[in-house]
Amino acid sequence: xxxxxxxxxxxxxxxTLWNLAFVLFGVVVGQFVGAVPGIGPVMAMAIAIxxxxxxxxxxxxxxxxxxxxxxxxxxxxxxxxxxxxxxxDAAATAMDGYPLARQGKPLKATKMALFSSVTGDTFSDIVxxxxxxxxxxxxxxxxxxxxxxxxIFAFAILSGLIGNSLMKGVIAAAxxxxxxxxxxxxxxNTPRLLFGYWQNYDGLPLASVAIGxxxxxxxLRRLSQITGKMQSAVEVIDTGNPDDRRVTWAEYxxxxxxxxxxxxxxxxxxxxxxxxxTAAAFMSYASAKGAxxxxxxxGKGNLxxxxxxxxxxxxxxxxxxxxxxxxxxxxxxxxxxxxxxLMIHGVQPGPLLxxxxxxxxxxxxxxxxxxxxxxxxxxxxxxxxxxxVVSAPESIIFSSALLLCIVGVSMATGGIFGVAIxxxxxxxxxxxxSFGYSVVIFIIAFFLGPRFEMSLSQSLALMNGDxxxxxxxxxxxxxxxxxxxxVFWFSTSARRxxx
Amino acid sequence: xxxxxxxxxxxxxxxGIVLYLAVIPNNVSDMEGGWILPTTIPNASALIMAxxxxxxxxxxxxxDIHSPTEFMRAGFFFALLxxxxxxxxxxxxxxxxxxxxxxxxxxIGERRPVWIVTSVVLLPAAIWFLVAVIxxxxxx
Numbered sequence: 001x002x003x004x005x006x007x008x009x010x011x012x013x014x015x016t017l018w019n020l021a022f023v024l025f026g027v028v029v030g031q032f033v034g035a036v037p038g039i040g041p042v043m044a045m046a047i048a049i050x051x052x053x054x055x056x057x058x059x060x061x062x063x064x065x066x067x068x069x070x071x072x073x074x075x076x077x078x079x080x081x082x083x084x085x086x087x088x089d090a091a092a093t094a095m096d097g098y099p100l101a102r103q104g105k106p107l108k109a110t111k112m113a114l115f116s117s118v119t120g121d122t123f124s125d126i127v128x129x130x131x132x133x134x135x136x137x138x139x140x141x142x143x144x145x146x147x148x149x150x151x152i153f154a155f156a157i158l159s160g161l162i163g164n165s166l167m168k169g170v171i172a173a174a175x176x177x178x179x180x181x182x183x184x185x186x187x188x189n190t191p192r193l194l195f196g197y198w199q200n201y202d203g204l205p206l207a208s209v210a211i212g213x214x215x216x217x218x219x220l221r222r223l224s225q226i227t228g229k230m231q232s233a234v235e236v237i238d239t240g241n242p243d244d245r246r247v248t249w250a251e252y253x254x255x256x257x258x259x260x261x262x263x264x265x266x267x268x269x270x271x272x273x274x275x276x277x278t279a280a281a282f283m284s285y286a287s288a289k290g291a292x293x294x295x296x297x298x299g300k301g302n303l304x305x306x307x308x309x310x311x312x313x314x315x316x317x318x319x320x321x322x323x324x325x326x327x328x329x330x331x332x333x334x335x336x337x338x339x340x341x342l343m344i345h346g347v348q349p350g351p352l353l354x355x356x357x358x359x360x361x362x363x364x365x366x367x368x369x370x371x372x373x374x375x376x377x378x379x380x381x382x383x384x385x386x387x388x389v390v391s392a393p394e395s396i397i398f399s400s401a402l403l404l405c406i407v408g409v410s411m412a413t414g415g416i417f418g419v420a421i422x423x424x425x426x427x428x429x430x431x432x433x434s435f436g437y438s439v440v441i442f443i444i445a446f447f448l449g450p451r452f453e454m455s456l457s458q459s460l461a462l463m464n465g466d467x468x469x470x471x472x473x474x475x476x477x478x479x480x481x482x483x484x485x486x487v488f489w490f491s492t493s494a495r496r497x498x499x
Numbered sequence: 500x501x502x503x504x505x506x507x508x509x510x511x512x513x514x515g516i517v518l519y520l521a522v523i524p525n526n527v528s529d530m531e532g533g534w535i536l537p538t539t540i541p542n543a544s545a546l547i548m549a550x551x552x553x554x555x556x557x558x559x560x561x562x563d564i565h566s567p568t569e570f571m572r573a574g575f576f577f578a579l580l581x582x583x584x585x586x587x588x589x590x591x592x593x594x595x596x597x598x599x600x601x602x603x604x605x606x607i608g609e610r611r612p613v614w615i616v617t618s619v620v621l622l623p624a625a626i627w628f629l630v631a632v633i634x635x636x637x638x639x
Binding site: 053164165167170174177185187190191192195216220224226393394396398400403404406410411416420423426434435437449452456457460465 | 503507508518522523532533534535539545554555562565569572576577584592596599604609611614618622623626630634639
């Protein structure tokens, strides 16, 4: 168990001017990129990771957490104003936010999104802080066989839940696993799949793969859709009535049950790898509509619709860190990027984190709480400015994002070779996305690959190469059975939905 | 469009088999001893891809895909990036970076001088200042 003094020291670490400045900077950057359709917090996090090299671990991670949290608030701005969500998470927000903006209440809609986002996020952070340490103690009792079983289960869940086809999910996972095998193998240190490029002896760089597949492939997709017309500025309608520019306490309080329901849904779904905030937002929206006495007003500018979507999608962010910090398994791309940042700073994610890096983890928790407060503060101050940011032309956004990606990857990998790898994976990512193969599963499998191989090797050593001895490991057996059941369930439900 | 899944499924079927039969054996040295061979996971991944690709050929899902024009545009921008990277490896970021930004903005259709100057001069200068001066790291 983590000592109380460590917890206090960790929380105390955040309250230095330097660390708070990075949380604040992260929130500002996150809200900014969230407000710009086309970049989004994931792309911003991917680009930002190499630039955090020079920082200590806590400010670097706090900055990334700020970007992630700020991005969710910023993503609601284009959803409300343009009906174009800055992030996929905000798609449900647009359903009531946009009609409200068309009624001349864009600030009321964006402020409701801000308040409910911060409420949901804070709830899930509190759950994360209270639940993750006991879960990590439980996870520490797991040996390599159980970890292997857990990874099989995680792959099965991810392949089935992300994307529209289980087969495509499995292919993406297998492809990611294959790419993670490039470099020396863990048992014999034999070079594998180097194709003459000895730079790959340590494996393909995660920064190149992640930035190529997430950021550059998205830029390529957006560039291929531009037809030469510059995006026009957004027309903001203002009624002149001050009540239409704010959310009153009575309006906020009337949404308390909707936000509570959304926060619970987001937290539960966020703790499960692979489901993601978009699903949580739509599920919360549907449940709020179902529970409402005026369901016919949903989709026409109902504040409850915005509150439901935003509280749920923001609650996912904190809960996503539960599997990451307790088991070392990232539940989303954002979590995978945070894990890669931790590794770049020499921190090995997993259940031992609380034992070895307790102070850092509680510092991270403190940073998350501070990021929520700053999200509220910056959101209040900056919403009017973000509304202007929405109209920034795509030409400058894409060219600047591209240059930042090139420089960032070059810094992360130590030269132009890493940038070339990034371009290869950008092409792959574009093709995979175009044909419905999830790059999210690919990246998570790529990240987990070496650990998967190591746990398989250790499991075989423990069982002396005899798989029948797995009956001595009931937890692993249950996890593998659950994986089998999940695959069966996903394949039958896909068949049912096709007929 | 079900044909898209058939085509990609067929690709992964062939890709997996080629990996298993030709690429992995020729690019991974097998070792004696140990609990798993260096080829175990790569071979398993290749076979899973081939198997699932085969299933997709037989039972495709409906998949919306971009128009051929979009694919060609994406290919063109990709080739442009490759060219930019090649140029960067010779002349460095300081010269190639602004050139890439300029060509890209021109192709997107941006003609407003303020945005062009921002993207081609100010942004690369800001990156140079941040990386080379503040962080004291080398640019590509």
